[in-house]
Structure formats: structure tokens, C-alpha cells
Amino acid sequence: MYLPKTLAIVDDHPIVIQGLQMLLINNKDIEVAGCFTTGAEFMVFLKGHKVDVVLLDVMLPDCNGLDLCKEIKLVSPETSVLALSNHSERSMVMQMLQNGASGYLLKNAAVEELLECIYESLKGEVAFSKAVKEIIARPSANDLKGIPQLTRREKEILQLIAEGKTTAVMAKELFVSPLTIETHRRNLLQKFEVKNVALLIKVAGQQGLLQSQ
Numbered sequence: 128m129y130l131p132k133t134l135a136i137v138d139d140h141p142i143v144i145q146g147l148q149m150l151l152i153n154n155k156d157i158e159v160a161g162c163f164t165t166g167a168e169f170m171v172f173l174k175g176h177k178v179d180v181v182l183l184d185v186m187l188p189d190c191n192g193l194d195l196c197k198e199i200k201l202v203s204p205e206t207s208v209l210a211l212s213n214h215s216e217r218s219m220v221m222q223m224l225q226n227g228a229s230g231y232l233l234k235n236a237a238v239e240e241l242l243e244c245i246y247e248s249l250k251g252e253v254a255f256s257k258a259v260k261e262i263i264a265r266p267s268a269n270d271l272k273g274i275p276q277l278t279r280r281e282k283e284i285l286q287l288i289a290e291g292k293t294t295a296v297m298a299k300e301l302f303v304s305p306l307t308i309e310t311h312r313r314n315l316l317q318k319f320e321v322k323n324v325a326l327l328i329k330v331a332g333q334q335g336l337l338q339s340q
Contacts, residue, residue, distance in 0.1 A: 132249055133160040133177055137169045137195075138184040138211070143234070147182060150238055157245065166190040170198065178206050180229075180248055185212040185219065193222050200227035207248040217262050220255075230254030274334050275318040282336070284311045289328050289337050 134157050136147050144162045151157050160178060163169040166187050172178075181199065185192035196208050207229040212219070220231045229248040232241060236256035244254035255263065277285065280301075287297045294312075298305045312324075321327050331337050 131156055131158040132179040133158055134245070135160050135169060135172070135178045135181045136162045137164075137166065137181060137187065138162075139164045139186075139188050140184075143184075143211075150241065154242075164188070166192075166195040166198075170195075170202065173199065173203055173206070178203065180207040180209060180245055182209050182211045182245075183228075185210055185214050185223065193219075193226050196223060196226040196228050207251075209244060209248055209254065215258065215262055217265065220259060220262060224253070231259045232256040233258045274336070277315075277318065277336070281311055281315055281318075284308065285315055285327075285331055285336065286338060288312065288315075288324060289331065 131154075134151065136144050136159065138144050138147075141164070144164075148159055148162065151159055157180075160176060161169075161172050163172065164187075167189055169181070183192055183196060183199075187195065192210065192212070196210070199206055199208055208223075208227060210220075210223045210228050210231040211234060212231070213234050215233055223231055229251075230244050230253055232244055232254075233256055236244075236258070240256045244256060247254035283301065284297060287300070292300070294305045294308045297308045301308070316322070316324075316327055319327050319330050321330055328337070
């Protein structure tokens with residue numbers, strides 16, 4: 128006996144939920160198992176029901192879709208999460224993917240695109256609407272800037288900063304004066320175009336310049 132795939136919709140806009148239901152009502156391959164306006168409601172449902180794919184709004188009244196996506200994948204790893212959002216920032220798309228999403232669509236996507244993305248995600252593929260593909264293809268500001276060229280000493284100091292070493296400890300370990308360490312620290316902030324050490328570590332980590340401990 129053929130069983131349709133189950134789909135859930137999580138969105139706090141009733142008009143969006145209604146529209147999606149109307150689009151899928153006559154689809155024999157997909158059955159809308161439930162519609163939810165909060166993340167908490169959906170998680171209760173997910174713990175007791177099989178959901179093959181969920182259309183998830185990124186901004187919900189009770190939680191952040193990024194965190195919810197991670198939670199969904201922990202509770203039900205086989206559920207495909209498709210983000211459906213008005214947020215078109217590249218960083219948002221990438222974060223959703225890092226948190227386990229199977230795809231990302233903007234809410235202005237055509238009906239055909241939506242269905243195509245649902246089918247692709249059910250086949251285990253990563254699915255994007257056309258507009259999102261274009262967003263991903265555009266390099267971010269960090270990509271365009273490229274990775275700063277560092278001297279061997281700057282790389283050493285960068286690693287020690289990331290390990291939380293103080294100026295005094297670094298000076299002792301590298302047999303240089305604290306003033307030399309401070310000069311290198313200032314140069315690193317300039318090269319990475321950041322204002323503080325926390326941002327320096329974050330950007331350096333994103334660019335793969337830090338060794339994991």
C-alpha cells in the first residue's frame with residue numbers, strides 16, 4: 128500500500144499556513160500532518176508522530192528557527208527541515224545549513240520551486256529556491272577580503288591569544304618583551320579589520336587559521 132510522505136508546517140502567519148495547505152491539498156505524494164504557529168507545539172507533536180519534512184519559518188514568536196532546527200534534528204534525525212523565510216541574508220542561509228537544514232526557500236518562491244524543493248529534500252538532497260542559489264553564489268564580504276597574510280610570529284601569537292594566554296605569559300614563552308607582543312596584537316587587529324580580540328578569534332576561526340585544542 129502506497130503511503131504519502133508526511134509534511135508539517137511551522138509558521139506564525141495563518142495566511143501562510145492556509146496558502147501552503149491549499150497548494151498541497153490535492154498532492155497525492157504529500158500529506159499535511161499538522162500546522163503549528165509555535166516551535167514548542169511542533170516539538171510536542173514531533174515526539175509522537177513521524178514527520179518526513181517540515182517547512183520551518185526562521186522567526187517564530189517563541190523561539191529562533193536556527194535553534195529549533197538543531198533541536199528537530201536531535202529528536203528526529205530523519206526529518207528533513209526546509210527553511211521558509213523572508214530573510215535573505217547569506218549568513219542566515221549558511222547557519223541554517225550548519226544546524227542541519229536540508230534546504231532554504233524564500234517566501235516569494237514559485238509554487239513549482241516549493242514542490243521541487245520538497246521532493247529534493249525527501250530524496251536526501253539539499254534544496255534551494257532560485258533566489259537562494261543566487262545569494263549563496265555571491266561571495267560574502269569576508270570572502271572578498273581574503274585571508275590576511277600573516278608572518279610566522281603573528282600566527283604563533285594568534286594561536287596563543289586564542290588559547291587565552293596573557294601578554295606576560297606569551298612574552299615569557301616566546302622570549303620577547305610584552306611591548307613586542309602588544310605590537311603584534313595591534314597588527315593582527317588591523318590585518319583582520321576587527322576592533323577587539325573576541326572578534327579576532329571569531330574571524331580567524333572562520334578562516335581556518337586556528338588549530339583546534
